[in-house]
Amino acid sequence: MDGKEHFSYKAICPGCGEAALSVEELYDEIPGLGRAVLVSMRCAKCGMAAYHEIPLENRGIRKVEFRVSEEKHLTARVIRSPTGMIRIPELGLELSPGSRPVGFVTNVEGVLQRFLDVAEQLAGTAEGPEKEGAEMAIRRIRSAISGALPFTIIIEDDLGNSAIIPPD
Template sequence: MEEKLTDRMCPNCNDYLFYMEYNTEIPYEGNITIKTYLCKSCYYKDVSIKRHDMEKPKILKLKIRNKNDLKTIIYRSPDASIKIPEIDAEISPGIASRGYITTVEGLITGIKEKLSLMDSHDAIYIEERINNILKKNSEEITLIIDDSSGKSKINSGRAEVIEK
């Protein structure tokens, strides 16, 4: 890997940063370039990832009807927003958003944990509904992934794929 000295300064110690690039291939995303700025004085690192194999924008949908559906594996790309309208949940892609692999259950549990930090009556009500969905399949919910990069996946034959 070739390192180049840049004229960018380290935000920690004000020394000059080195820059390096690394190309690799990862599951779901394909070819990516990892770009790193490194300070050799204090080891500050700024890493960003550039993705090359973008697909057509897509919306993926899956009705979550039972315990089995909760175990469905999903990949959420850094560009994807996720909605579950029944419980009023929406996860937007953040500025430094990263892709991740999880299960529907893991995703819903994450939403629940965020709700538990909020101190509102609605949050408590929705938290309880989520508990009932996870434990007793008390209601059907719809997972909607809206992805401008088209890279997200729902690992289920029942998933609906709509090209935008």
């Protein structure tokens, strides 16, 4: 993935908890930094704003693993490039690049929230064992979000551009 790529989406604001956070991501070559993602966010509700420049030139690393065993680990930053596949083996969850791959920058809790959204949709439409499976996934993801269930988040990336950055 060379050249400029731009993504924008709405997210849950870490400041006020409303789904009012506008996130803009620009993937670009930055002099002195190399390939990087510039992330700017602003909340329409509480006004929280942030800007980050995150280098992506980690090409030696193809697989990143992060053990989430404390609540503060949920704030670790997750950079998933469009080629990254996210797995959480303990929860039986997998997010593959798919047919229309997009990259995103979030935190561990945001990744869980994405899985939760999918499981909730499935639980609402599926029937029988599939519905039960989705409901079980929802319970496990919720206890992971609350910090009660330790797990490992793994990103495998063919281009080595995904990363997990611990809170400290």
